[in-house]
Every structure is written in structure tokens, then in C-alpha cells.
Amino acid sequence: MLISIQQPEFMPWMGYFDKVVNVEKVVFLDNVQFKKRYFENRNKIRSKDGWIWLTTPVITKGRFNQDINEVLIDNEKNWQDKIAKTLIINYQRSPYWNEVGLDFIDLIKSKWNKLIDLNISIIQFFLNLFEINRPWVLASDLKTKNSGSDLILEICQKTNASHYLSGAFGKKYLDEEKFFDNNVSLNYQNYKHPRYSQIHDGFIPSMSILDLYLNHGIESKNILIRKNEICKTR
Template identity: 50%
Template sequence: MLLSIFQPECMPWLGLIDKIRQADSIVFLDNVQFKKRYFENRNKIRTKEGWLWLVVPVVTKGKFEQKINEVLIAPEPRWKHKFALSIERNYCKAPFWKDYGQKLLSVIDKEYEKLVDFNMSIIKFIMDCFELKRSCIMASELNTSSKGSELILEICKKMETDNYLSGRDGRNYLDLSAFEKNNIAVRFQNFQHPIYKQIHEGFLPCMSSVDILFNCGAESLKIIEESQKNNL
């Protein structure tokens, strides 16, 4: 079993979707510290002018070490309206808006108290659209007690996997000798960003994965797969 472990990001980019594509099972790392100004409560969408941050407002005042699964969405009554309107305005003329647009807006419009629930709802929506059926579990369900590289190793052992798919940055912090001692092989993702036709002129990489969904529809996963063939 090939396992991948990562934070439940907000409307994640294609690199994270590629991890899901490659893995057999996913553990969403929801019990680690929330990082401000990162991708846990925001991501980018394409606009005519370039790109735009979409941000979920969260409660952070006085909560310096809160975990991702503890982060509350701030009580700003119009944030979902603004969030959804930005998506609709910039993608309503995209080729596959009619197939996925209103479905995504319905997911956004649900009631959420915690950021992790909002993020996971959109991740599951994207997985369904890409027909990525994977075993998924939250790290908080595994009763872990470690940090850093030891946490990743502990999760791998609890999940009884012998293959772990890491992001390329894992080379900077994973204790590979500890994985080797536990007979767990570590693979590093070498994601090559696909180039595809966007509704707006030119191509900008590293947008939210909804960008390829609205522009390429059912061909999205195939486009991602084709771009990774040189990595095999």
C-alpha cells in the first residue's frame, strides 16, 4: 500500500491532487499547527488580470498554537457569498462551468463551523469530480503523539504501510534511516505541473485545482497523468 500524508489545504493545487492520484490511501494531517498566510485557509484562482487569493476568514487572535482541526471560521456573514461570487465571476464562461460550477457553489454554501470541515468538503468534491476513489482518514483519529519526521513514521506504522509517498521537501526533514529500520520505503514526488488551456489569455501555474476542472472537465486527470510520465 502506498500512503501519502499531508495537510487538508483549502481548494488544493494540482500537486496535492497528484499525490492523491498516486497513493492508495491518504491521511489528512489535521492535528498539526495551523500556519497563517499559508494554503490552509486560502488558495489562488485565475482571473483576467492574473490571479486572486480566495480566503476563508478564520479566528486566530490569541490562538498562537492551535491545530488545523481546532481552527474556527470567523463569523463574517458575507464571506461565503464573496468567495462563491469570485469563483463564478471568473469561471462562469469556462468550458465546463455548467458541469461543475453550481455543484461547487452548493458545497461552499453549506454551514461550516470549522475550517477543516470546509476544506475536506471541497477536497472530497474534487476527488469525486476526478473519480479518485481512495481510502481517507484524518490523522486526529489515529491517536498519535509524535512530531515532525517521527509523526510521519508513527502514522505509517499505524497504517501498516511499507511505502510512503512524500513531497519533495520531505528530503529536508525526514529521518530516512528511521524509515529504513522500519522497512518503510520512501518515495519523493517530483511533480511536473501540466500546461493546459485556461479561459484567460496565457498560462499561470499553481492555481487551485478547480481551475483545471472548469477548463478541462473530465480530461483533467488524464492531463495530470500525462504530465507525470517523464517521472516514471
Template identity: 40%
Template sequence: MILSINQPAYLPWLGYFQRIARSDLHVILDHVQFEKNSMVNRNRIRTHDGWCWLTVPVKTRHRFGDLVIHRLTLADDPRWRRKHWDSLRFNYAKAPYFAEHAGFFEASYQRDWQYLIDLNLHLTRYLLDAFAINTPLLRSSQLMVDGEKSQLLLNLCRSCGADRYLSGPFGRDYLDLDAFSDAGIQVEFDDYQHPRYTQIQSRFEPYMSAVDLLFNQGPASLKILLAQIHSEAP
């Protein structure tokens, strides 16, 4: 059984979904500490001039060191919701498939979210469904698994009964591969090569939120998302 593990992300990029698609089970790592300037509460979208950040404001004042992701709450000022919806609407209104998904995103930004994890999972599950990715998700906060860094990931693999762990490329810097091998778990590193596709703007910008692919390519998104895997197939 192939397992992948990643922290929740706001409007995640393509590599996030590709790794889930390659897995039999995906664990949302939501019981670890939130890190400032991570992708947990922000991501990039395409604009007419290039790209911009969309950042969800969260309550962090006097709380660093006690900011477990699944307990992270949103800031009281709700204006970010209008800003994010307007940014999507203004920048993707002419995209071929924006109208097909606009109702969901408009309704999502009208909701009064308390916890960031609920917002992130709401958006991520919609995108998984839109991409026809059916990999089941589990939240680490519900698994009662402890440890830090490499040991935590190994313990999660054991808890889920995985015999293969699909890691991101940065796992090479900290994973204890001998410990995984001793546990009978094969580690594979996912070096995702970002595909090119037609955007409504003239100059291609990679590493945008996956909504960029969805709004521009619609039903062709999954094939583009997994283009690297298809090209490597025998």
C-alpha cells in the same frame, strides 16, 4: 501499501491530488498546529488579470500555539462566502465545464460552516470524485498517533501498515531516512511537474487551485493531472 500524508488544504492545487492518486491510502494531517499564510485556508484561482487569493477567514486572535487544525473555526463574518462564490462565478463563467459544477459550489458557499476542516474535506472529496480518484482518506486526528515532524510521519506510516511513503519534495529537508529504512518503509519523493493545459485566459498560469483544471478541462482533467506519471511509464 503506498501512503501519502498532507495537511488539509482549501481548494487544493494539482500536486495535492496527484499525490493522492498515486497512493493506496491518504492521511489528512489535521491534528497538528495551523500555520498562518499556509494553504490550509487559502488558495489561488485564475482571473482575467492573472490570479488572486481566496482566503477563508479563521479565528486566530490570542490563540496561536493552540490552533490545532481540526478545531480551527471560521470567523463570524459570513461575507467571505459570497466573495468566494462571486470570484469563481465571475472568473470561470465562460469556462467550458463551469456550469456542470456550479450548483455544487454555489450550494457549498451557502452553507454556514463552523469548522474549516469540514469545509475543506467537503470540497476536497467533491474534487476527488470529479477527478475519478478513489483513494480512501483517513484523518490523523482519528488515529491517536503522536510525535513531531519526521517521527510523526513515520508513526503514521506504521499505524497504517505502509511499506512505502510518498513524500512531497520538501521532505528531503527534514525526514530521517535512516529511521524509515530501519522500520522497513521505503521513502519516495514526489517532484510534481505542473502540466500545461488550455485556460480560458490567453496566458497560462500554473499552480492554481485544481478547480481551474476542472472548469477548463472537465473529463480530461485526470489524464492531464497524471500526465507526468504517464510520460514516465515504460
């Protein structure tokens, strides 16, 4: 079985979903430290002037070493209305706004306390749109004990994975020999971002996958699953 191990990001980009569609199971890496100013609680969308961040505010005061699955949303801030307004301003004239835009806003405006619940629901929202069914499990439910490369190998072993699809960055820290010795084949994502038409002038890559769907609807699935090379170690 081929798995990916991915932190549950907020409104992920296309490369994130490229890994999902190329594996048989996804492990959400929720038991590692939350990183501020990263992609767990923010991501990029297009605007007429280029791109902007959409951010879900989280509580960090007194919680500096919290894991991703412990992060609470700061509901004292009016973040849901702010995100909704920003999406309307920048996308209400996109070709598929009426098909999915308001449904996505309804999802955002639901009651959320934990960031991980919001993020996984958003990821599942898009997988449903693309009619992609992938079983998933939380790393925290696997009761792991290790860190770094050993954590990844331990997750592979606990899920009975024979193959692991890593991001390209994995080459810098994964102990390839140890994976080989434990009969787990390493595969590296070699993602090439496709160009597609966007509602605003020009093309800017690495936007949230919402940008793709609002511009191309169900055709987004064909754009998403265009074959990218997967590099294998052995």
C-alpha cells in the same frame, strides 16, 4: 501499502491531487499547528489580470497555537457570498461552468463551522468528479505522540504502510535511515506541472484544481494523472 500524509488544504492545486492519485490511502495531517497565510484557508484562481487569492476567514484571536482540526471559520464575515461572486466574475464563461461551477458554489454556501470539514468536503468533491476513490483517515484519530520526522514514521507504522510518498521538501527533514531501519520505504514526489488552456490569456501554473476542471471538464482527469516520476530512496 503506499500512503501520503497531507494537510487538508483549501481548494488544493494539481500537485496535491497528484499525490492522492499515486497512493493507496491518504492520511490528513490535521493535528499539527495551523499556519496563517498558508494554504489551509486560501488558494489561487485565475483572473483576467493574472491570479488572485480565494480566502476563507478563520478565527485566530486568542487561538495562536491551534491545530488545523481546531480552526473555526469566521462566519461573522460574508465570505461565502464573496467567494461565489469572485468565481462568477472570473469563470462564468469557462467551458464547464454550467457543469460544475454552481454545484461548487452550493458546496461553499453550505453551513460550515470547522475549516477542516469544509476542506475535506472540497477535496472529496473533486475526487468524486474525477471518479477517484481513495480511503482516508485523520491523523488525530491515530493518537500519535511524536513530531517532525518521527511523527511521519509513527503514522506509517499505525496505518501499516510499507511505503510513504513524501513531497520533495521531505528530503530536508525526514530521517531516511530511521525509516529504512523500520522497514518503511521512502518515495519522493517529483511533480512536473502540465500546461493546459485557461480561460484567461496565457498560462499560470499552481492554481486551484477548480481552474483545471472549469476549463477541461472530465478530460481534467487525463491531464491530472499524466505520469510523474516518483523518486525512491531504496
